[in-house]
Amino acid sequence: xxxxxxxxxxxxxxxxxxxxxxxxxxxxxxxxxxxxxxxxxxxxxxxxxxxxxxxxxxxxxxxxxxxxxxxxxxxxxxxxxxxxxxxxxxxxxxxxxxxxxxxxxxxxxxxxxxxxxxxxxxxxxxxxxxxxxxxxxxxxxxxxxxxxxxxxxxxxxxxxxxxxxxxxxxxxxxxxxxxxxxxxxxxxxxxxxxxxxxxxxxxxxxxxxxxxxxxxxxxx
Amino acid sequence: xxxxxxxxxxxxxxxxxxxxxxxxxxxxxxxxxxxxxxxxxxxxxxxxxxxxxxxxxxxxxxxxxxxxxxxxxxxxxxxxxxxxxxxxxxxxxxxxxxxxxxxxxxxxxxxxxxxxxxxxxxxxxxxxxxxxxxxxxxxxxxxxxxxxxxxxxxxxxxxxxxxxxxxxxxxxxxxxxxxxxxxxxxxxxxxxxxxxxxxxxxxxxxxxxxxxxxxxxxxx
Numbered sequence: 001x002x003x004x005x006x007x008x009x010x011x012x013x014x015x016x017x018x019x020x021x022x023x024x025x026x027x028x029x030x031x032x033x034x035x036x037x038x039x040x041x042x043x044x045x046x047x048x049x050x051x052x053x054x055x056x057x058x059x060x061x062x063x064x065x066x067x068x069x070x071x072x073x074x075x076x077x078x079x080x081x082x083x084x085x086x087x088x089x090x091x092x093x094x095x096x097x098x099x100x101x102x103x104x105x106x107x108x109x110x111x112x113x114x115x116x117x118x119x120x121x122x123x124x125x126x127x128x129x130x131x132x133x134x135x136x137x138x139x140x141x142x143x144x145x146x147x148x149x150x151x152x153x154x155x156x157x158x159x160x161x162x163x164x165x166x167x168x169x170x171x172x173x174x175x176x177x178x179x180x181x182x183x184x185x186x187x188x189x190x191x192x193x194x195x196x197x198x199x200x201x202x203x204x205x206x207x208x209x210x211x212x213x214x215x216x217x218x219x220x
Numbered sequence: 221x222x223x224x225x226x227x228x229x230x231x232x233x234x235x236x237x238x239x240x241x242x243x244x245x246x247x248x249x250x251x252x253x254x255x256x257x258x259x260x261x262x263x264x265x266x267x268x269x270x271x272x273x274x275x276x277x278x279x280x281x282x283x284x285x286x287x288x289x290x291x292x293x294x295x296x297x298x299x300x301x302x303x304x305x306x307x308x309x310x311x312x313x314x315x316x317x318x319x320x321x322x323x324x325x326x327x328x329x330x331x332x333x334x335x336x337x338x339x340x341x342x343x344x345x346x347x348x349x350x351x352x353x354x355x356x357x358x359x360x361x362x363x364x365x366x367x368x369x370x371x372x373x374x375x376x377x378x379x380x381x382x383x384x385x386x387x388x389x390x391x392x393x394x395x396x397x398x399x400x401x402x403x404x405x406x407x408x409x410x411x412x413x414x415x416x417x418x419x420x421x422x423x424x425x426x427x428x429x430x431x432x433x434x435x436x437x438x439x440x
Binding site for chain 1: 229230231232233234236237238240254255257258261262263265266267268270272274276277278279280281282283286310319323326327330332333348351354357360361362364365367368369371372373375376383385386396397398399402405418420421422423424425428429430431432433434435438440
């Protein structure tokens with residue numbers, strides 16, 4: 001899984017999150033190990049999602065001309081062309097239509113789930129998804145856990161990553177054939193850093209955390 | 221950081237993601253270690269966000285009566301009342317207004333960032349945020365990396381978690397004083413599991429991953 005560091009144990013969740021730095025530039029001459037990239041993508045699929053609907057899709061751009069085209073649609077961020085791989089993280093709007101039944105069938109067949117339990121899950125999932133007014137926003141939101149896990153898995157595998165959220169949505173769709181029932185959540189450039197941005201400070205729990213009621217100070 | 225397992229090294233990112241199970245029920249009689257909960261929240265703040273704006277906020281509900289009130293607003297999911305802590309993960313709409321300048325000032329003061337570089341980051345962040353048409357959706361999306369890290373950190377600390385996305389948004393805001401410039405991204409119930417849901421199968425990379433163009437099969 002981590003061929004670049006065979007004799008070091010991979011970092012914990014906290015260590016991976018703490019060590020993450022935004023690269024100022026990627027080393028365009030250093031390719032990514034293909035197996036390591038595949039491993040990172042596989043870890044990303046383990047992310048949580050409602051009813052395990054797994055609405056994320058990954059469009060991996062490795063061809064240099066393709067990365068240059070993508071860069072032109074992402075405010076010319078040079079890192080998009082430097083990074084040997086850029087993952088366009090997509091959110092799929094209708095996983096309940098296409099994925100729910102096969103998943104329940106597989107779980108029932110595996111003995112993990114009684115038919116009654118499958119019916120209950122089907123009922124709850126269908127009802128919940130019926131309540132989703134904005135499918136595009138829902139899919140974007142629930143692609144983010146996979147994007148986050150992808151970044152942490154990349155860090156664990158010794159890769160640098162930067163999450164890019166500013167791009168021309170319509171142009172990227174057109175260039176790479178992304179259909180209307182998928183939203184673009186973000187772009188993640190992956191590679192080896194030349195130079196890291198110093199870490200930005202973190203807001204403390206006294207600033208971001210409340211206890212019991214909004215605005216009431218947090219204390220453990 | 222991980223007082224519940226002092227002599228075991230914490231799991232890697234992949235192990236934490238792979239071991240995660242959805243609890244069918246929480247053991248309401250087993251409290252959460254307060255220091256461990258604080259540690260999990262602190263790890264969640266290490267999540268990535270655009271320009272490190274950190275738009276997440278955590279409203280931690282521990283009081284039993286409060287959890288019952290929250291449960292009533294979340295389709296009566298019994299786990300919300302069983303779990304000793306429920307984190308309402310919020311996305312704050314305007315971190316660029318309140319957090320960008322203090323962050324740049326701190327970075328410049330620390331010598332991490334020249335005034336020219338700070339001006340460049342300010343310009344890019346301001347321009348990017350000016351392009352955000354829907355602040356509520358932006359904030360919800362960028363609260364999700366913190367929610368994801370919270371789930372992984374909880375797993376690493378030996379806690380079970382379930383992410384709940386179906387709730388009465390207006391009622392939860394009213395009950396817990398959440399202002400209009402914050403969106404509710406999800407609820408995360410944290411505790412010790414009585415019984416786990418068997419893991420749902422994962423879609424393979426052949427199903428969720430494309431190479432170079434949407435629909436083109438992925439291969440490493």
